[in-house]
Amino acid sequence: MFTIENQATGKVFRTEGNGPILDDALIHGLNFPYGCQKGFCGKCKATIIEGEVGYDTDVPNGITPEEVADGMALLCQCHAKSDVSLVVEELDSLADIKVKILPCKVESITHLNHDVAQIFLKIPGAESLQYFAGQYIDLIHPDFEPRAFSIANAPKNSNLIELHVRLVDGGKFTHFIFNEMKEKSLLKLEGPKGDFFFREDSKKPVILLAGGTGFAPIKSIVEHAIATNLSRQIYVYWGAREACDLYMDLPQQWANTHDNIHFVPVLSEADEAWQGKTGYVHDSVLADFEDLTGYEVYACGPPAMVKSAANTFVAQGMIKDNFFSDAFVFAYTKEK
Known part of the structure; x- marks a missing residue:
């Protein structure tokens, strides 16, 4: 079991070193920045101050040999091989999260009762969506005006987005989603949006x-x-x-x-x-x-x-x- 410390914030968590440091950071509630989570975009770069990290395969394309020589690592791909002290600027406000427009595919549709459907959207390729628990997205279809739906799953898995869609009387888009939309349908989403999100630093009930x-x-x-x-x-x-x-x-x-x-x-x-x-x-x-x-x-x-x-x-x-x-x-x- 290894200790990971972010010297930029003083926050500490423990990891067994079996998976990417980013995954363990998110599980422990640290909002480390990330993008594709596949080693391509480089948004999860951090500077390793002390300790050793390694990759399961070759060093990913999202980081240059020069950056590696300077002590940088891609947290979405590297795992700890010892106690590690690093520096990364955590996301601590809405202003830190970029709103994106991303393609998505309907992974599944499940009718939970007579007027609520559970939709899972999959963001393909090397893209992902980073958000705070409680935020929402705008769902985009060329035949309808965009509509806002709250994200129903926790932010630890951002390649799949869960929505709960209620069939609204007279709502053309929700009628389409509830009665006509099929699995593998292609849509777009824009987000994350909204200032309704969970404040994790508080200790209040x-x-x-x-x-x-x-x-x-x-x-x-x-x-x-x-x-x-x-x-x-x-x-x-x-x-x-x-x-x-x-x-x-x-x-x-x-x-x-x-x-x-x-x-x-x-x-x-x-x-x-x-x-x-x-x-x-x-x-x-x-x-x-x-x-x-x-x-x-x-x-x-x-x-x-x-x-x-x-x-x-x-x-x-x-x-x-x-x-x-x-x-x-x-x-x-x-x-x-």
Whole structure:
């Protein structure tokens, strides 16, 4: 087991040296920059100050012999052969991440219930997308106006992008996606976008509030927290109309297997068989937490839900700067 230290930030993580240093850095929550992850683009270059690294094959094309002689390495390809001290500028703000327009292919389409489809998009070739958990992309098709969809998977695997698409009444693009689009269809995406993303440096307990397919970016955040072994208390509240609208059982699985993750489903139009909480999802949070002063809240879903949560949570002690939101606006510009 080797220790990797980034002298630029003082952050440290451990690796067995079996895989690329970049992979272990991302797993441990360090936002090392990267591009293709195949050794071609050179965006993951770092300067090795102390220690030894190696490559499984020849030195990749993304780094020159002169750069290697100067102590540089490609973190997406090299692995540690000893304790390593290196210097790399980590991404710590939205301004550090470049918005790209990339081709993508529909890898799979799965209907999760009567009006929500899970789409996996694959970015081909030597391209990839670096993003923060919680951000979204614009999906582009030549026959429709671009539409925004939140990324539903954690950022550790950026060659596959997961989306949760709700069939919107009168939405031409979502109707096409839900009923007509086939696997291997070619599209484009533009992103990442949005200032709704998980603040990893905080130690405050987290309340994640989702309405409908607002669960998608919440899923990304939780999966990232699990991958990075985050120990903060996480409370997931998912609001929907009926039980069938809770289209994944993942939140309960998280709660069953991780002591720091808690799940509360809430239905606004529950039938007699429902034994859980009812009403508006933000009201359930208010009932469960008498004082929200020490919490961070991430709210994603319909604008009315987000607005109500913001107003009532502040009245119950939440600090405004600890409230992060993404309101889904379906008409004209967004279909999340």
